[in-house]
């Protein structure tokens with residue numbers, strides 16, 4: 105069983121925060137840029153108030169402001185991740201507000217947002233169902249949740265990708281950030297995460313309707329969307 109103790113998760117992300125963006129670009133061969141752009145464009149049909157949850161250094165926050173024209177609140181419980189993204193958010197999404205907050209107990213009133221996005225965050229939540237329930241609580245009726253999360257591709261890509269994901273990625277991630285353990289945790293956490301229909305069921309259990317999943321880049325990531 106993977107340890108998803110919130111203190112451990114926080115210190116893990118704090119330890120790589122200074123090189124987090126660089127590691128993402130290299131490890132995904134810049135595919136992550138297109139993945140977030142799609143979420144930013146497809147979350148809502150019109151500009152609105154969006155909570156970017158588990159926002160980290162704010163890459164999706166910037167895209168939501170830029171491509172969706174949304175007013176964004178960028179929330180994360182690791183101060184170091186927010187701090188390392190602060191200049192970027194200030195420069196590229198000047199209207200966005202950064203907030204330190206725990207996804208499992210959000211400091212927002214019910215129905216405050218038109219949309220909530222979570223990119224590569226839900227997998228790290230101590231209690232994903234509680235996190236989904238909180239996102240639903242802060243969404244207005246008919247508001248949308250968009251979740252971007254890693255998944256495992258099908259064969260034959262699965263075999264080759266598995267070698268990269270489990271052996272090569274941790275070595276490169278460790279080299280770039282100076283800390284290998286978060287990049288060993290990454291494939292382990294993806295393999296134990298309930299992806300596809302299992303995650304859609306979790307969204308339904310949290311009260312979301314019209315839940316759909318779209319696999320991207322051969323199934324390496326999946327974009328889930330549902331309505332409150």
Ligand SMILES: C[S@@+](CC[C@H](N)C(=O)[O-])C[C@H]1O[C@@H](n2cnc3c(N)ncnc32)[C@H](O)[C@@H]1O
Pocket residue numbers: 110113114117157158159160161162163164179180181182185205206207208222223224225228229230
């Ligand atoms: C892999 S990073 C993703 C950052 C960003 N969304 C992106 O696309 O690059 C995961 C983030 O989730 C945050 N996180 C994990 N559990 C959280 C929780 N319970 N509440 C708030 N943030 C959380 C971590 O601090 C970390 O910054």
